Amino acid sequence: MGKLIASDIPNLISGVSQQPWNVRLPTQAEEQINCYSSVTDFLRRRPATVHIAKLKSAGFPDGCAVHHINRDEQEKYVCLFTAASIDVYDLEGQKKTVSASDEALTYLSGIRNPKTDLRFLTINDYTFVLNRRKTVAQSDELTPKRVPEALVFIKQASYNTTYYVTLDEKTVSFTTLDGVAPADQPADSLSSKEIAENLANQLKADAYTIEAQNNTIWIRKKDGTDFTIKAEDTRSNTHLSVFKDKVQRFSDLPTVAPKGFVVEIYGDSSSSFDNYYCRFEPTDSNDSFGSGLWEETVQPGIPYKLDASTMPHALVRQADGTFEFKPLEWKERVCGDEDSAAMPSFVGRTLNSVFFYRNRLSFLSEENVVMSEVGEFFNFFPTTVTTLVDSDRIDVAASHVRNNILESAAIFSGGLLLFSDQCQFNLEHDTTLSNATVSVKPVTEFEASVKVVPVSSGKTVFFGNERGAYGGLMEYITLPDSSDQNDAADVTAHVPRYIKGHISSLICSTNENVLLVLSEDIRSSIWVYKYFWNGSEKIQSAWCRFDMCGAVLGVFFVNTACYCVMEYADGVYLECMRFDPGYKDENSEFEYCLDRKITEASVIVEAYDEKSNTTRMTLPYELSAGTLPIIVTRPAETGARGSGEIFAVLEADAADKKSFVVKGNPAGKAFYAGVPYTSKYTFSTFAIRESEKGNAITTGRLQLRSLTLNCANTGYLQMLVTPTFRKTSAYTFTGRRLGHSTNRLGYIPLYTGVIKCPILSLNTQVTIGVSSDSFLPFSLVNASWEGFYNTRDQRV
Structure with missing residues (x-):
């Protein structure tokens, strides 16, 4: 006869693992979609997206590159670049005037994929735009030559x-x-x-x-x-x-x-x-x-200028708030000859990357790092050839037996890290960065993807690699107490087949310790890596996926706000997700979980039809085929009654995809409208373990009896139990518990306590998960299970 046993899962914040179930941590999941793991909010629904504005009425069939400008607290912009156009908007979606001559726009010609072919760097009012396919040339103009x-x-x-x-x-x-x-x-x-x-x-x-x-x-x-x-x-x-x-x-x-x-x-x-x-x-x-x-x-009769039409151009903010895209006035050669003051090594080559380091504008070209004069960002020539000046331009090559074409650079606590597709190099120098002290030293040999720009998280650097049909991610770190020892950990080692396609973008928020990953092939998803360092120990390393309701063109953080440039069938939109811990909507006790969320101020509400008890409404954006919005009332002021009433959507207008009919009369009420999304979390197989983090014991028979969830501020949750070869049993929790203090009429209840559901299945022949497609939140702190365990032997 078996004995009744129970086991705790201390938390649910370790994300997805694709390892065999019997060697996973008990805190890891089989799948986690539209859920977010946090050491403060634990497992909760992902942030909702708020509709800000429609940017363009048509999408980008040839792709676009997204760059954001964070000039100061008052001025922040998002820029959309294609091979033929440049658009700039503020973070409220208002379009800014961009002037660009046809000659300036020719610099963008030849681009095949804007996201991989363009690189950006913003310094004050200048945003440098680099076309990786443009070969830099010198001007045919010669220095003046006098008669004999x-x-x-x-x-x-x-x-x-x-x-x-x-x-x-x-x-x-x-x-x-x-x-x-x-x-x-x-x-x-x-x-x-x-x-x-x-x-x-x-x-x-x-x-x-x-x-x-x-x-x-x-x-x-x-x-x-x-x-x-x-x-x-x-x-x-x-x-x-x-x-x-x-x-x-x-x-x-x-x-x-x-x-x-x-x-x-x-x-x-x-x-x-x-x-x-x-x-x-x-x-x-x-x-x-x-x-x-x-x-x-300078010697008479020799070339002395860079061809500005082939050098990086700049998107310059003007004093009146407009922008101008134009070529730059690069400094001329003012001394020496073609040997003593040679053209920068990038002449005749393409530029791979642009970055800013030690008050120098810097480029990577083939195996060379080329840095401007200190404080003179447009000068790549020496100021004198009679002596070696510390502030002069730097042009140094990386040397290695393997391929050493430098593709990108990242600045972190260990210094300046340079990447080729097979090696990493460190730019070494003394306190003063000069030609006399600088060198490029190979430090590690990890394969890296040249399609994605590495991103610094402060003390580490994330960079991508390619694994066939999937993308991988490495985290580069300088080992503690040693500036000369470097290593990179594979943070996708336990999810090697998770990120589908080639990684196209990495976006890091050091405020929230989160990394967002975009894929070239699956544009409607964002892969999320949540990490947390406690000193030199990483105590959280969790992967999950956000499935969005449109194609994600670009993502960037401003503090804890994550702005998304989204493409839908009717155009391109700007939306925002808030990653703030414990974020709440205005006057509410929680965040309404609706994508493309808007208030009643953005909705056109037509006259109420008393006879049919219906009202026609029009949103500022079109709905995808088969998608119906949710219309739910919200508190007009803090503590107000009457929130949570849902107006049932009866039908959508086939001709006008923005319009639909709802039951009832929402006129005069404060409400949210948006697109629902489904959050899912699937537990790993429950098992007895040798220790808290040890392997599962697979001998014997474990017949699961029930699952208990400890939740916080939960309004709606479905617990799904799917035994092998049988239908799914769904146990729905609505947030209302008889006798609980939160169960008040006229208010949305947010329950904190224990939820229990039956399982009644063999542990290896059942899939257990939670799900929600409501506008209400859930937050799961930890879980426990109980069951009967039978074994014919005794472990020694």
Whole structure:
């Protein structure tokens, strides 16, 4: 004869497991749909979606990318990008003016899937838009190149010295006096200016333009052709120098020169740097030939600009609240040549990702990380080639024997993590991030999906991978007490066939410790990963699924509010779910569980027909085929009576899918209208376990007798018992318990206590679950079962 036994399930917040039932935790479920697990609210119905506004009257057959802008507390926007259009709305659904020229929109051409081909980054009023299929090019425009010209510089005037200048085949000279004069006579005159003017006068010819200023002679041909020039003196060529294109030392340059004259300093062994260019700028900007200073410049006749049409564009918020999509003015190369100040490595390549790190705008391109100058987000060229500046642009490559095309980046407590499809790299640097300290170090080798952007949860990073027809999710973490040890845990190890299709988006809320996962193939569902860390220990790791009543185009969090861009047959809508713990609707003690929820203010209520006792109503959106809304009264003020009355929907209008007829007269009453959704939770097979978290004991026979649920604030619940090969028995709890304090007339009862239902089946031949399609909530704290256990042996 068996003995009566009982066992507790301490909570129901561990989510779904696809492991064999006998090795699961007792707190894990067989299935969990439209239920949400929380360490504070326990197992409850998922948040309802509130209708905000209709954004567009037609869907996106070629897909769209959704990006949100959280500028400040007052200004938040949602942006919809396609290959041909950009739309911006505030979070109340009001459309903003977006101006974009045809030339600017061509940057979006070539996009096949906006969600995977576009990347976004918002910094203040600028939202950078990156097209991953656009190859970056340099502009064909070249730096200005002057006609051939030369300077003759009289560095020193000495007595009894001959100065020679040979221009093409003509040689002229000037010899200074010996400086010897009688005692009663002044000394011989000696002036570098006199020497320069004398030589210039001798060199003048019809084919040349010769000018002298102070101690410098400026020579060039009138027809702009080249010429040869040589200069020497009888003092070992130390008093006279000449240069056309280059000079060995900076000290050889005169202090008087033509405006804009460019010369290359090619250096010598005594210099720590060489091969840079200088341009002369007179002190008086109006002077074309005078005294001034030499400034570092760029080599003439080389490309010096990025082609702005191929670089990321920006959606810029204007002062009047409108937006403009336009190309950006990227800084030009201002010094060096094509070797010393090379174009960024992304020229000739596509950009894979854009991110912001240490006050630098950064791109990933093939194996390179390219970062702008500090604080100068549009400058990707060095500011000088004569020294190494910490704030200059960074262009560093990741090196590894495996594929190292960098696809995305994530910032978390362990630093900057870079992802390729097979490896992860860490950007290492000292306190100061500079070319002298930066390096890209491979740290782990986990396969990652390049279709989805990893997302940081603060101290960890979630990234996706592909497992055939299903998607997987990994959580990357830096191990405690060690910044050099990194690992990634497979958080879908116990649900390997749960996320159907390829993961397209990851959305994380650090406020609520929840991660939302969208799939490319199943667009009407959101997979939810709920986690909770207690110090370095994760005490919750739960998966479930939200089935929505439309296709989910994009999701984003603003604090605890989750905004959903939804696509239905009649267009695109903006809706909102509230993940706040214990969230309640206005004036109510609970949240009404209706999708696309609206109040009476958004419903057109026509005149009441007394004869048929019916009223026609029109919603602001169309209903899907076969879907009927729920119309239920709500409290007009806190504590008011009369809420919970349902107006039965008799029929929908076949021609106008927004209209339907209800029984009764809702005019003048406060009510909610919305689409019902069904919440389901299926228990794992009940069994005796070796310990609280141990494996199930499968020997013997366990005949289940009953199930007891401890609930909180529950208004409606169905307990479903389905024995194998037999019909389902449904036990309905309406929230009303005779004699209970919450059972008051005119009010919706929310019951907190114990609910019990019979099972009367073998534990391995019965499926037990709970379900609700009502507008009322339920919250299950824990459960227990009892049954008769028979065994022929005794465990030792």
